[in-house]
Amino acid sequence: MFTPGNYFYNGVGHVTVKYEKVLEIGYRGIINEAKELLNQCNFGDGDYATRSRFLQAVIISCEAVIRYANRYALLAAQMAQKEKDPVRKAELAQIAKNCSRVPENGAASFWEACQSFWFVQQLLQIESSGHSISPGRFDQYMYPYYKADLDKGVITRSDAQELIDCIWVKLNDLNKCRDAASAEGFAGYSLFQNLIVGGQNKEGLDVTNDLSFMCISASAHVFLPQPSLSIRVWNGSPQSLLLKAAALTRTGIGLPAYYNDEVIIPSLMSRGLTLQDAREYNIIGCVEPQKAGKTEGWHDAAFYNMCRPLEVVFESGYDKGEFIGVATKPVEEMTSFEEFYDAYKAQMNYFISLLVNADNSIDVAHATLCPLPFESCMVDDCMKRGKSLQEGGAVYNFTGPQGFGVANMADALYAVKTLVFDEKKVTMAELKRALKLNFGKGLDDVSVGDMAMGIIRGMQAQGVAVGSGDVAKVVAQIRSMDISDADKKRFAEILEMIDQVPKFGNDDEVVDAFARDVAYTYTKPLQYYKNPRGGMFQAGLYPVSANVPLGAQTGATPDGRLAHTPVADGVSPSAGKDVHGPTAAANSVARLDHGIASNGTLFNQKFHPTALSGEKGLDNFVALIRSYFDQKGSHMQFNVVSRETLLDAQAHPENYKHLVVRVAGYSALFTTLSKSLQDDIIRRTEQGWK
Amino acid sequence: MEYLETKGRIFDIQRYSIHDGTGIRTIVFLKGCVLRCRWCCNPESQEYAIQTMMVQGKPKIIGRDVTVREVMETVEKDRPYYRRSGGGLTLSGGESLCQPLFARDLLHAAKAIGIPTALESMACAKYEVIESILPYLDQYLMDIKHMNPQKHKEFTGRSNELMLENARKVAASGMTELIIRVPVIPTFNDTPEEIRDIARFADKLPGVRRIHLLPYHRLGQDKYDGLGREYLMKDILPPANEHMDMLKRVVQENSKLICQIGG
Numbered sequence: 008m009f010t011p012g013n014y015f016y017n018g019v020g021h022v023t024v025k026y027e028k029v030l031e032i033g034y035r036g037i038i039n040e041a042k043e044l045l046n047q048c049n050f051g052d053g054d055y056a057t058r059s060r061f062l063q064a065v066i067i068s069c070e071a072v073i074r075y076a077n078r079y080a081l082l083a084a085q086m087a088q089k090e091k092d093p094v095r096k097a098e099l100a101q102i103a104k105n106c107s108r109v110p111e112n113g114a115a116s117f118w119e120a121c122q123s124f125w126f127v128q129q130l131l132q133i134e135s136s137g138h139s140i141s142p143g144r145f146d147q148y149m150y151p152y153y154k155a156d157l158d159k160g161v162i163t164r165s166d167a168q169e170l171i172d173c174i175w176v177k178l179n180d181l182n183k184c185r186d187a188a189s190a191e192g193f194a195g196y197s198l199f200q201n202l203i204v205g206g207q208n209k210e211g212l213d214v215t216n217d218l219s220f221m222c223i224s225a226s227a228h229v230f231l232p233q234p235s236l237s238i239r240v241w242n243g244s245p246q247s248l249l250l251k252a253a254a255l256t257r258t259g260i261g262l263p264a265y266y267n268d269e270v271i272i273p274s275l276m277s278r279g280l281t282l283q284d285a286r287e288y289n290i291i292g293c294v295e296p297q298k299a300g301k302t303e304g305w306h307d308a309a310f311y312n313m314c315r316p317l318e319v320v321f322e323s324g325y326d327k328g329e330f331i332g333v334a335t336k337p338v339e340e341m342t343s344f345e346e347f348y349d350a351y352k353a354q355m356n357y358f359i360s361l362l363v364n365a366d367n368s369i370d371v372a373h374a375t376l377c378p379l380p381f382e383s384c385m386v387d388d389c390m391k392r393g394k395s396l397q398e399g400g401a402v403y404n405f406t407g408p409q410g411f412g413v414a415n416m417a418d419a420l421y422a423v424k425t426l427v428f429d430e431k432k433v434t435m436a437e438l439k440r441a442l443k444l445n446f447g448k449g450l451d452d453v454s455v456g457d458m459a460m461g462i463i464r465g466m467q468a469q470g471v472a473v474g475s476g477d478v479a480k481v482v483a484q485i486r487s488m489d490i491s492d493a494d495k496k497r498f499a500e501i502l503e504m505i506d507q508v509p510k511f512g513n514d515d516e517v518v519d520a521f522a523r524d525v526a527y528t529y530t531k532p533l534q535y536y537k538n539p540r541g542g543m544f545q546a547g548l549y550p551v552s553a554n555v556p557l558g559a560q561t562g563a564t565p566d567g568r569l570a571h572t573p574v575a576d577g578v579s580p581s582a583g584k585d586v587h588g589p590t591a592a593a594n595s596v597a598r599l600d601h602g603i604a605s606n607g608t609l610f611n612q613k614f615h616p617t618a619l620s621g622e623k624g625l626d627n628f629v630a631l632i633r634s635y636f637d638q639k640g641s642h643m644q645f646n647v648v649s650r651e652t653l654l655d656a657q658a659h660p661e662n663y664k665h666l667v668v669r670v671a672g673y674s675a676l677f678t679t680l681s682k683s684l685q686d687d688i689i690r691r692t693e694q695g696w697k
Numbered sequence: 698m699e700y701l702e703t704k705g706r707i708f709d710i711q712r713y714s715i716h717d718g719t720g721i722r723t724i725v726f727l728k729g730c731v732l733r734c735r736w737c738c739n740p741e742s743q744e745y746a747i748q749t750m751m752v753q754g755k756p757k758i759i760g761r762d763v764t765v766r767e768v769m770e771t772v773e774k775d776r777p778y779y780r781r782s783g784g785g786l787t788l789s790g791g792e793s794l795c796q797p798l799f800a801r802d803l804l805h806a807a808k809a810i811g812i813p814t815a816l817e818s819m820a821c822a823k824y825e826v827i828e829s830i831l832p833y834l835d836q837y838l839m840d841i842k843h844m845n846p847q848k849h850k851e852f853t854g855r856s857n858e859l860m861l862e863n864a865r866k867v868a869a870s871g872m873t874e875l876i877i878r879v880p881v882i883p884t885f886n887d888t889p890e891e892i893r894d895i896a897r898f899a900d901k902l903p904g905v906r907r908i909h910l911l912p913y914h915r916l917g918q919d920k921y922d923g924l925g926r927e928y929l930m931k932d933i934l935p936p937a938n939e940h941m942d943m944l945k946r947v948v949q950e951n952s953k954l955i956c957q958i959g960g
Binding site for chain 1 (some may be wrong): 711713784
């Protein structure tokens, strides 16, 4: 149904700290602030014990960071002494000087600022092993240092570009150990360090600058999956920035992702951010917006598979013979679509409440067992409140679990409505049987196991003692079960009828309105729940890559999806079901309510390289993005690679070690992905033009 | 608003086309053609009659009768994309001018609601027909396939005098942006001399600034099988990129036209 495993096994990460604070005053400055606050504490204060300990922990961890940097300074100095090449010798001497100055002190040059940034970025990930530690608006907080050095004439644009390129390489150095399930859900060794350029300042003015362009160039230069580069887009975004971004997209690297200010800013305000803070948003991890340095967002709090509750509807609350949901009426007895849809909503609501409980339990465990003083000292108002982020020290607190399978459920529920209730071409009993038997397309081991489990639990419930011999017998019976030719024929007819029902993604207003409502079954209930840090839940609609492994646990669905195949990713239409081109798909997706999914939505499109060829290709591509955004889409990302290339890469991975593709809210090396995830990417409808 | 009720016959509507006119466009393919070009990639467009074509082993009905209003419902769906890209409606075929009233009223309907228009056509019709649509036409993408009347007739079934004459008249009218398009077909018109002659002719047309060289492709081949027809160009390979580049240089050396390869 869902998994909160991401935060169960390791740190939460998913934060953008106030890099600018470290760049400005250094950790010495933060230590001084902490000491000052500590001085103001009185033994008699109610929270003296926790507050003073927290501030002391901040001081200890910041001192450790300074010592850590000084070790680099020492090593670089030693290396400089031995170095014969005068150019490298000078570089090492400079590195030694930089590391002895920052991050202890404020940065006095662009190079020092880069060095300081890197220490912060690296150490945050070492502190908790959380991922999605996102640099955020790098082009904004680094710009003053770049500008000052340029004005002083101590740096050239190409020197600065080289330093940025170096950071881009370093961002690919880090990795983390994951549990097996998370490794599938977050496939491809990504650390989701999202770095965003362009967009507005707190006064609503566009603040694209030279560094915004240089960041795009850096991704083109190093051609590596990290950082997860993102672009903020609004009416005031310079066309030149978008064309530069589109040229990067054209290389097939899957970067950057495009975000719509005009949806995200009001969406964040609806969750309590001030206008000024909302305008300064950046993206965490895949697609999750937040205000840097003020937020503990728990942006990736769980994967929630919207298809599974429908399976439970068909079993009246049971799953594999075990009662796990809400007791809803047997589907065969339902007389209206409303009744069926209500049963789905009832199961959804129940599992959402379980999800909330799971997340909140883990939340409490983090606060109790692993508060993070280093991370917390760079997010407001932890220091003033004397509380870590984990204990609710941030100004804004959220929990954002992400749902996926919107397209499957829209298509499935619409098919049930059309075929069973409106046109009465299929009975509910027939449909239930067809789903259980995977439309006669064969049962894999998972299906056999699930069915055996159901039968055995049923026997046990009736008081039958089941031994291991009985289990083998049941399994053998299921395996040898013969589906009659008449059944097979009927299942094929049902599949054909389902195929004829209009699908989400084809610019059909009726189906699209339906999909909008289906998405609400996840996004609306969630927003009424609270987390232990004093914040609220907010929904995202994006899958990372979990639509593949969680799809593998999901039986056949009434949209014609066969058992254990991937579920649709994000808010994208089901793979191959959108057949009227990219504008039709984008129009459909834009009809969902992206604003309420304030933890982000994800829309994938795949293009053939010819689609972006020439200047005209880029112009039209940018126009496509802007038009989707005009219609209140929130996010868009692209794979630009031919199907033939991907198939060849699958067959000959040794020739494609550098092939980077867009997976979900991030890019990864294609050859590091599992076969089934590779297949999923190949299957995504390829939009081209003739 | 009577023009919304005009009926016509189409065989496809293709959205998000970027190779036939400015920006992102919706192409409406009108059924029926006066020519029978051997290389035609839309053989199902040639007959006005509704046909059955086998597509991936399944029979598919080609052609349906619709009103302008019905077509415009689809065309309007991509208005945000036209606005951002300068795109709009393109009529193609077949030869749209075979359905003069329908073509005119489609273009009229688009212009009436502020959607830019283009027409891809051979200009193979009486000039009065063309004249009637010009008030509603922003871009005319006119095919000129060959300057030699005999060769034109041999490969397309018709001589070229009428079309060349219409090209001159359309250009002289100044009512639309005229762009010349040349399908580059090996064995038909792919020598430097043949392309040079077309370029020189186009260069003399008042107001014409652009010429497109469209390399022959074989994407339509399966359709001939699907229609039970023989494909006469089986042994012809698409022109090499280098050859297309050479022809582009020929155009540039012999005219002031801006030449691009592909639409």
